[in-house]
Every structure is written in C-alpha cells, then in structure tokens.
Amino acid sequence: MSIIWQIPRNCLGWILVAQFALILPHIERLPWWVMAAYAVCASWRVMVYQGRWSLPPKMLKLVLAVLCFFGIYQTYGTMVGLEPTVALLFSGFCLKLLEVVEKRDVYVIIFLAYFVALTEFLFSQDFLVSAFIFLSILLISTALVALHQHSYDTLNLSSLKKATVIFSQALPLMAVLFIIFPRFDPLWKVPLPSHQAKTGISESMSPGDISNLSQSGELAFRVVFDGEIPARKDMYWRGLVLSEFDGRTWTQAQWKKDFLTESEKESLLGAMTNPLQYTVYQEATHQPWLFSLALAYADDKTIKAVNDFRLVRTDNIHSRIKYQVISDQEAMYGQTLSRIEKTLEVSLPRTGNERARKFAEMTYSRSTGDRDYIDKILTKFNRENYVYTLKPPLLGEDTIDEFLFDTRRGFCSHYASTFVFLMRAAGIPARVIAGYQGGEINPISDTVLVHQFDAHGWAEVWLDGDGWVRIDPTAAVAPDRIEYGLENAMAEEGSFLSDTPLSPLRYRNITWLNSVRLQMDAFGYYWSSWVLQYKGERQLQVLQSLLGEVTPWRVAALLMTVSSVVLLIVFGHLIKGRGEPKAAVYVKWYLRLCRQLEAAGYVRDASEGPIDFARRVDRSNPQWKKTLLSATRSFVRLSYEQVSQREQSLLVKQLRRDVLSIMYQLRVK
Incomplete structure (x- = not known):
C-alpha cells in the first residue's frame, strides 16, 4: 500500500x-x-x-x-x-x-x-x-x-518553543474572558451514568462496611465555618438514617424519604437558638445525600430537607459541589413520634439473635427506666473485654449474638448496630446513623478536612421529652477514636491506612512532609473556591471592583483594551523580527575563518566561491591544505546539501575544529 x-x-x-x-x-x-x-x-x-x-x-x-x-x-x-x-x-x-x-x-x-x-x-x-x-x-x-x-x-524543541509563545500571547485574553464571561454548566455537569465505584457512605450498612472506607485517605468533603470551629468530638456529620434491619443489614425506610414543606423547613430554622453557619465543599459521590451537623437547614432550591432531619440533593452528585448550611446541635428535634414511626423504629426481624433479645429483656427489667438501661449497655461495652479494631472477625447468621457474646471485636458499625438492636429489643425507638465523625483542621486555610477514613456509624434513640438523642457506643469502647481520630485509636494495632502505605496521611508525624501536604491542600481549596466556584455573585463582585458599574459598554471596553495591548505587543514583536536574518552557526564559523585569512594576507574576492578561494590559498601556502579543504568541504555541504540533523551537528563540530586549528597555526606563525 x-x-x-x-x-x-x-x-x-x-x-x-x-x-x-x-x-x-x-x-x-x-x-x-x-x-x-x-x-x-x-x-x-x-x-x-x-x-x-x-x-x-x-x-x-x-x-x-x-x-x-x-x-x-x-x-x-x-x-x-x-x-x-x-x-x-x-x-x-x-x-x-x-x-x-x-x-x-x-x-x-x-x-x-x-x-x-x-x-x-x-x-x-x-x-x-x-x-x-x-x-x-x-x-x-x-x-x-x-x-x-x-x-x-x-x-525538535523549536516546535514546543513556538507553541509556548502562542500560548503566552493568548493568556491575557484567556484571563479576561474568564473574568467577564458568565459561567455556563460545562459538559462535566451533565448527569451521566457512571460505572465508577461509588465513593463514601452507601445506602445500607452491614458489619465491616464502614471499616472498608477507613482504609481510604480520599477527601470526602471540606468544611469552612463562619466562626469558631467546634471541637472534634462534637462534629458528627449526619448522612443517612437507617431504620430497617433484616438481621444483618441496616437500610433506609421508604417513608423516610418524604421531603419537608417550606413552612416545616422555616419552623426548623425558627427552633434554632444557637445557630452555627458553615459551608461544605463535598466531593462527587454519585449519590444524592449530603452531610451536615444535626438539625440542619439549607436555603438552596437544589437541596431538600427530609423528615428524618437530614439533607439530600435533588440529583446525584457527579462533581464537587458547594452548599451553605445552618445547624444547631443543641436544639431538640423529633419531640413527637407518631404510632407508625414508633412501630418502625422498634421493629426487628421475628427470629434470630435470640441471646441478644433475652439479654435485653433481662437487663431492661433490672433498670429503672430508659436512661438507666442505656447506661447499663454502654457500661457493658466500656468495662467488659470489647475491642475496637479495623480487622474484626467474620460473623455468621446471627451477627448480633456472635459479636455481643463471642467475638467482641468490631468497628463502629458493629457497636452501633448492636446497640440499636438492644434498644429496640427493649422497646426503645432507635436507629442507626451513618456519616462521618471528626475531621482534620488545616491551620493554613482554616478548613476542616473530612476524609473517608472518618466514616462512622452511631445511634439515635428517642426519649420522651427530649426527642431524638445521639448516642455513640463507640465512645464507650474507644474514646480516643472520638477525641483524637482513627489514626490515634489504631496506633497500637498499626492498621491505619495499611492498604495505602504511600499515602502522605500516614506520615503526619513528619513535620516537613505534613506541612507540604497541608500547603497543597490549602492551595487546592483556594483553587476550588476562587476558580471552580467563580460564578454568580462572586463574579459580579469582581466585575464591580474592576469596572465600578457593570454595563455592556464597560465590559466591551475592558475586552477591547486588553485585546489591543496584546495585539500591539505581538505587532511590535513582528516588526522587530523583520530585521536582518541571523546567520547560522556554521556561517559564523566560516566568516571567522575568512577574517583570519584576510588578516594573514589572503583576501577573498566577492565573486570567488569557497572552493576556489581554498584552492588559491592552498597554492600560496600548502601547509593548511588538509585542514582548509576539510573546513571548506564541511561549509559547502552544510550550505548546499540536505543532511540529517545528526550529520549536521557532526559537520558543524568538524568545521569548528578545523577553523580553530588554522587560527592556532596562524598565531604560531
């Protein structure tokens, strides 16, 4: 062909x-x-x-x-x-x-x-x-x-150099167009079905699910508080409310997906006495749920409040999003519980985990009330030989029984699941909450970084007069996990991010490396905040600071001014480049040879070719014959023959050596 x-x-x-x-x-x-x-x-x-x-x-x-x-x-x-x-x-x-x-x-x-x-x-x-x-x-x-x-x-790098010059000339116009043109949703904002593994909390929870997330150092979301950052132990980021249990897996109840009306959302806002404002930058999860502190309110048309007091987005999150939230963790919520809701929140499978059921009935019968029963269960986790570990043993059919009485080794999901089961077995409404707990504070950007390994499960129990109350049984077993984070809690076991040994999060004890990591994270935050989120009100503020009043004429004038400056620079560069062309390296060496021979009395005529000139010099002084002919031959080949780049380089080197040799002989003479 x-x-x-x-x-x-x-x-x-x-x-x-x-x-x-x-x-x-x-x-x-x-x-x-x-x-x-x-x-x-x-x-x-x-x-x-x-x-x-x-x-x-x-x-x-x-x-x-x-x-x-x-x-x-x-x-x-x-x-x-x-x-x-x-x-x-x-x-x-x-x-x-x-x-x-x-x-x-x-x-x-x-x-x-x-x-x-x-x-x-x-x-x-x-x-x-x-x-x-x-x-x-x-x-x-x-x-x-x-x-x-x-x-x-x-x-050849000359192509790269020329392309770089073209890019440099376009950068000013690119910056101006970025500043003044309105933002449109790009292609990557279009909801596309993705086969990528979903990142973060899933819509169900089984024993060991959250421990898998704890081996990932990926960023789940970033939080910027308007005021003082709460203590780590107080940052419980609610994501999912799991109320249905089949004996092994907790899932969301279908009725829980009912959205609150606008008036109900406003009543939530009115119930807040100590509001806390913050902004969340959440990474893509390909799921609709959002993460926030307890009793959250968001004034955003794309965000809905669900009747179990969590926030969800109207569509799945396929790229990083930003949303503002108001929360009040001290406010009570869900003080009233309907008969249907109570029935759901105390329901358990008809059979299975019989030992746990009997233990709950016996312990509750010896308690003075719901609070005393809760204290007895937490005391059991705290004083008996229970172990908090990322590597729990596998459980069989009766997961609650095996964990509570046999293995006694588990992660937060084991303790939350078992605790809620024991509450329901005693007739106390309870549910599992899946989300994240804690977060790392970046002092450079004053943001809270919540990673996947901060994934956590805890419980909420309903108490008459108090509504839904957060109870974290993990705090009774491993208080270091709540106070200082997973890395500290797993220090003795050595299982923190064991599957990703190259993650910089494993080496936070190395000061300089951790400083570099935090600097890069802060830069990423500023990039997301000022570039990726440059639209709407922020874009209008920037334009007003530049133009005063934003009008089409002023925007056009700014664009024309920058365009004119760029074109003038390019035009000046083109005019400057119209001078005499620069001689090639080999031409410079040959002209240098001619000047040296002229100083020795051998003047080349204007009409005399290089070969004729070399022969004439050779007849007058044959001692340079070999070197002079070699230099002349190299110059002629470089000037009149099409040679490869490698051969061209070799000929230039040979010409330089010959010229330097003749110059040395002339000086010695």
Whole structure:
C-alpha cells in the first residue's frame, strides 16, 4: 500500500508524546488493554514510518475495532455510561494512528486530541489535574505546529518553543474572558451514568462496611465555618438514617424519604437558638445525600430537607459541589413520634439473635427506666473485654449474638448496630446513623478536612421529652477514636491506612512532609473556591471592583483594551523580527575563518566561491591544505546539501575544529 503523504517525523514524535500524556491521568480507570492497544498502535506507526512495515489492511483494522467494542462491553457490561464512553473514545483515538495516510488525517487526530483532553475534567477538576491537562494541550498544539515544520527530521524543541509563545500571547485574553464571561454548566455537569465505584457512605450498612472506607485517605468533603470551629468530638456529620434491619443489614425506610414543606423547613430554622453557619465543599459521590451537623437547614432550591432531619440533593452528585448550611446541635428535634414511626423504629426481624433479645429483656427489667438501661449497655461495652479494631472477625447468621457474646471485636458499625438492636429489643425507638465523625483542621486555610477514613456509624434513640438523642457506643469502647481520630485509636494495632502505605496521611508525624501536604491542600481549596466556584455573585463582585458599574459598554471596553495591548505587543514583536536574518552557526564559523585569512594576507574576492578561494590559498601556502579543504568541504555541504540533523551537528563540530586549528597555526606563525 503506497503512502500518499507522510507525517513529518517531528510531528509524529509530538503526537505520540501528546497521546501518552493524555492517557496517563486515566491509567487507573481505563482497562489495561487500552494502554496495550496504544503501545501496539504507536509502535506500528513508527515501524511504518521507518519503512519496515506497511499499514494494516482494512480487515485487520476492522478486527481491532470489533475487539475494542467487545473488550469495553466485557469490562463494563454495557456500552452506555461515562467510563465505557471514555474508554471507547480512547480506543478510537489510539487506532486512528493506523489510519493516518493524508494530511487531513493528521488534522483529525490532533483535533480529536483536544476533545480527549477535556474528558479528564469529567472525573476531576483539581489544580494539579488542570495544570497537567493544560500541559497536554500545549503538547497537542506543539504537534500542530510541527505538522508545518518539514525541516526537522527528529523530535525538535523549536516546535514546543513556538507553541509556548502562542500560548503566552493568548493568556491575557484567556484571563479576561474568564473574568467577564458568565459561567455556563460545562459538559462535566451533565448527569451521566457512571460505572465508577461509588465513593463514601452507601445506602445500607452491614458489619465491616464502614471499616472498608477507613482504609481510604480520599477527601470526602471540606468544611469552612463562619466562626469558631467546634471541637472534634462534637462534629458528627449526619448522612443517612437507617431504620430497617433484616438481621444483618441496616437500610433506609421508604417513608423516610418524604421531603419537608417550606413552612416545616422555616419552623426548623425558627427552633434554632444557637445557630452555627458553615459551608461544605463535598466531593462527587454519585449519590444524592449530603452531610451536615444535626438539625440542619439549607436555603438552596437544589437541596431538600427530609423528615428524618437530614439533607439530600435533588440529583446525584457527579462533581464537587458547594452548599451553605445552618445547624444547631443543641436544639431538640423529633419531640413527637407518631404510632407508625414508633412501630418502625422498634421493629426487628421475628427470629434470630435470640441471646441478644433475652439479654435485653433481662437487663431492661433490672433498670429503672430508659436512661438507666442505656447506661447499663454502654457500661457493658466500656468495662467488659470489647475491642475496637479495623480487622474484626467474620460473623455468621446471627451477627448480633456472635459479636455481643463471642467475638467482641468490631468497628463502629458493629457497636452501633448492636446497640440499636438492644434498644429496640427493649422497646426503645432507635436507629442507626451513618456519616462521618471528626475531621482534620488545616491551620493554613482554616478548613476542616473530612476524609473517608472518618466514616462512622452511631445511634439515635428517642426519649420522651427530649426527642431524638445521639448516642455513640463507640465512645464507650474507644474514646480516643472520638477525641483524637482513627489514626490515634489504631496506633497500637498499626492498621491505619495499611492498604495505602504511600499515602502522605500516614506520615503526619513528619513535620516537613505534613506541612507540604497541608500547603497543597490549602492551595487546592483556594483553587476550588476562587476558580471552580467563580460564578454568580462572586463574579459580579469582581466585575464591580474592576469596572465600578457593570454595563455592556464597560465590559466591551475592558475586552477591547486588553485585546489591543496584546495585539500591539505581538505587532511590535513582528516588526522587530523583520530585521536582518541571523546567520547560522556554521556561517559564523566560516566568516571567522575568512577574517583570519584576510588578516594573514589572503583576501577573498566577492565573486570567488569557497572552493576556489581554498584552492588559491592552498597554492600560496600548502601547509593548511588538509585542514582548509576539510573546513571548506564541511561549509559547502552544510550550505548546499540536505543532511540529517545528526550529520549536521557532526559537520558543524568538524568545521569548528578545523577553523580553530588554522587560527592556532596562524598565531604560531
């Protein structure tokens, strides 16, 4: 198969570099065979360029495309969704290398690369990711520049330099457009079905579920308080209320999903006597629930309050969001409980965990009331040989019995589940709350960082006259977990983030490393707050500070002013560059040789060629014959022959050596 048009080697090199840079951020989420396909396609393209292989036939390309479709379907089980679509796009992007025949094919693969670069923003918009994608776009633009530079037969940095100059000229306009143009929801805001593992608290809780999250150092959400930050032991971030129990798993009750009316929300706000205001920056969970302190109120149309006193979003959270909350942890809530609600909150499976049921009945019969019974259960956890561990033994069918009387080793979910079971067995309304507890304070940004390992489960019991009251049985077993965090509680066991030994969170005791981590986190917060959240009221405030009054004429004047300044700088640079062209290095060395020979009495005539001049000098003084002819031969080849870049470098070095040798002989003479 004949190749009609060949990619310049410099351009091909930059295309391969740009493709590798684009694939790199997706390595963890793309199937391994996509990277293998890229390696095969890139190697095949190089072999074609070198003339060792021919382009693959149409049938082979068809087979490769079908295999990609089949591989994506086998990996994800469907062709619909965010991850399979991205994998399909990358597969086509790699296979396109085998179809480049004409110049327009190169334009297709380069323009496709620009689109592929944006796919990373579907998953993350952090500063480091954004900076890397900016670099990737620069590499793509370098390939586009190199497409029109046929003089370079190897990867050449001059293409990168020219692309960098173009980017630098565009930066001022980019900044102005970012400041003045209104924000629209981008592509990555569109709700797309995702096959990515859901991050964070799930909608059910079984023994060991939360302990799995405790091996993750990923950020769950960040909180900025308007005033003083509460004590760590007081920060219980409610997420889910689990009221139904099947003997092993706690789940949400269907009726709990009823939303409060606007008047009911306003009554909640009115019941707050000591309100606490804060802003939450929550990471993507692909779930609708939000996290807040007890008795929360949010004045946001996209946020609904549920009748179990938690907050949910009207749609799933596919990217980082920001919402403002008002809470009052001292306020009572749920003082009245209907018969239906009470029936639900005391219900248990008809059979199973018989030992725990009998223990609850016996203990309650010896108690003076609900509060005394609660104290007796917490005292049992505190004084008997119960162990708080991230590595609890597996439980069988009667999970409550086995944990309470046999293993006595568990995580927060074990203690919360068992405590609520014992409450219900005694007829006290109780439920499990799943969320996060505590958080790390970053002193640089004054924010609270809540990580996945802060996931926690606790209980709420309903007491007559007090409503729903938070009870955390884990505090009776491992108070260090509540006061100081999971890392401190697991210090002796050594299981904190044991599955991620390279996580910087494991080395917070190393001062300089922890300082770097906090600095990077603070920078990420400022990036999210001032760049990703630059819209609406904040954008209007910035424009008012720049323009005074925001009017179309003033905005147009700002844009025209910046554009004019940039164009004047570019125009001045172009005018400045219209002077005499700079001589090549080899020309400078040859002219230096001519000046040295002229000083020795050998003047080159204006019409005399380099070879004729060398012969004339040789006839007058043959002692320089070999060196002079060698220098002249190198100069002629560099000036009039088409040589490779490597050979050009060798000839320049040889010319320099010969000129320096003749100069030395002239001085000695």
